Amino acid sequence: MKSSTVLTLAAISGVPVLTALGFALTVHPHARDVGFSEQGVTVAMHLSDDGKHLLTTFTPQRPGFHLYSVGLPADGIQGLGRPTRVEVAGALRxxxxxxxxAPVRMLPMQGTDVAFPVYPDGAVTTELPVDVDSQGTAKVLVSYAACSPQECLMPVTGHPVDLTSSTLSAMRG
Amino acid sequence: MRKCVSMVAVASAALGLAACSAQDRPREPAGAAQPLSARAASHADHAQGAPLAAAPAAASDPTGHAAPAVPAEPAVPAASGAVPGQSGPGQGARHEPAGAVVAPVPVLIPSGTTDVAPHSAHHHAPGANGAIGAMLPAGEAAPALVPASARPAPPPPAQERQAPEANIGYDPNAAASAQIMNAVAAAHADGKGVLLDFGANWCTACRALDKAMHTPKVQAVLAQSYHVVQVDLGSADSQHMALADEFAAAGTFGMPMLVVLNPDGTVRANSALTGQPKYEEAALAAWLSQWAPR
Incomplete structure (x- = not known):
């Protein structure tokens, strides 16, 4: 859904426009973002101002697609679904x-009584508490799978993002 | 769609016709981390990973899974139908941390404003007892590819809650090219079409399709008009991925992808282009009937 559509619907429904504006802003790139795009999802990450949290925003590029909860087991439920993961190594601990x-919603699967914990369609931001070494390089491993009720894109498993010390510094601002 | 589709080559091999070879596709290059400068590139551009890629996996395959370079499957498999060198699941060198197995259970994770990840991760190793693959050894006669009447009835919901169903029929060890070749040969003989179902056992949408495929109306259409081949894309098998890439650009298609081939092996319909059918009995039966060669 486009931001303008969100704002229009918010205005019509009486939801405070500022709230909708805040939602819309969450999908905008951060000046310090580092990331990649793969399998229909743009991944952008940066460090919080105090450098204590790695914030990673996953944005499906097509409407109607969602990501699975970080709480989903690695093998999914009954083998179905793949969790969102952000893992760090090296200078990031x-x-x-x-x-x-984002709030988790339970998405029922057609034809069964099984439901899956997924995030609302669209962008979701994860937060990982980290310590950052001032020296050295870091590696971030990113995993996710984007699905709609009608189709799933290929899962991305352990996509590495290598971060130099200068990049880490720039990510913190 | 490529003008020279190696699937047609597979079909041609089955029919004893001249074949054309598949084209190699460039792999995603490695690169250093860099700030994101744009987010509004097209889906196709993003799927290639080039404009915004920070540090793509070395030697990653089109799915984004890192994997060792594996020679592409020949466009024309051996006459015996066997596919030499087909790799099994879990052979790719994925960048994935090891961890303990978390027992799959029905919904146990409550909704809330925040959720918490398990402390460990585990690489998923798909099962290898797919229905079609189990029924169809490589090189077997084509009629065995028709699963309609041989499919077992789906278990009742109560059973499903109790016993995990880790596999819905996509066999990572199946010799997909041979199966397709046999199916096209059978189609050429009986005038039916070939339904290629590309998917993965972890894929929720594929499970929904599978449920619909087992309904009576759909089973009737399948038995009447199709030879069905399921191709597993869940193990990032390079040969299976190469087959899928013949019908849609890598990184741009979703699963399940349904492709209908004419009896001569040419493409009749492709859900990546026409859109996905709805995964309920009447709608799926209508979609299959619409695209059935006869």
């Missing part, structure tokens, strides 16, 4: 579990 800012 994880201090806690990966979380997501």
């Amino acid at each position: 994880s201090r806690g579990p990966l979380t997501a800012e």
Whole structure:
């Protein structure tokens, strides 16, 4: 859904426009973003201002596509679905579990009584608490799969993003 | 669609006609991390990974999975139908952390404003007991490719809740090229079409299709008009991916991808171009009937 459409619907429905504007802004690139695009999803990551969190935004490029919850088991439910993952190594060290800012919704699968924890269609941002070494390089491994009710794009598993110390510094601003 | 489709070559081989060879596709180049400068590139551009790629996997295949370079499958398989050198699942060198297995269970994760990842990850190794693959050894006579009447009835929902169904029929070990060649040969003989179902056992949409495929109306259409071949894309098998790439550009198609071939092996319909049918009995039966050669 386009931002303008979101704003129009928000205005019509009485939802505060500023709230909708905030939603729309979440899909905009951050000046310090580093990332890639693969299998229909743009991945952009940067460090929080205090350098304590790695924020990664996953944006499906086609409407109607969602990502699976970071809480989904690695092998999915009954073998179905693939979780969203962000893992770090090297100069980035994880201090806690990966979380997501978006609410999880349970998506029922056609023809069954099974439901899957997915994020709302569109962009979702995950947050990983990290420690950053001032020296050295880091590697971030990104995994996800984007699906709509009608189709799934190929999963991306452990896509590496190599970050030099200068890149890490730039990501923090 | 490529003008010289190697699938036609496969079909031609089955029919004893001249074949054309598949074209090699450039692989995604490696690169250094760099800031994102744009986000609004087209889907096709993004799928190639070039404009915004920060650090693509070395020697990654079109799916984004890192994998060792594997020679492309010959456009024309051996006359015996066997596919030499077909790799099994899990042979690709994926950049994936190891971890403990998390037992698959029905919905246990409550909705909320925030969710938490498990502490470990585990590489998924798809099963290898796909229905069609199990029924159809490489090189077997083509009629065995017709799964309509041989498919078991789907288990009741209660059973499904209790017993995980890790496999819905896409066999990562199947000799897909040989199966397709045999199916086209059978189609040439009986005038039916060939339905190619590209998908993966982890794919929720593929499961929905599978459910619809087992409904009575759809089974009737399949038995009447099609030889069905399911091609697994879940294990990033380079040969299976190469088959899929014949019908849609790598990175641009979703699963399941349904392709209908005429009895002569030419493409009659492709869901990547026509759009996906709805995965419910009447709609899927109508879609299949619409594209059936007879």
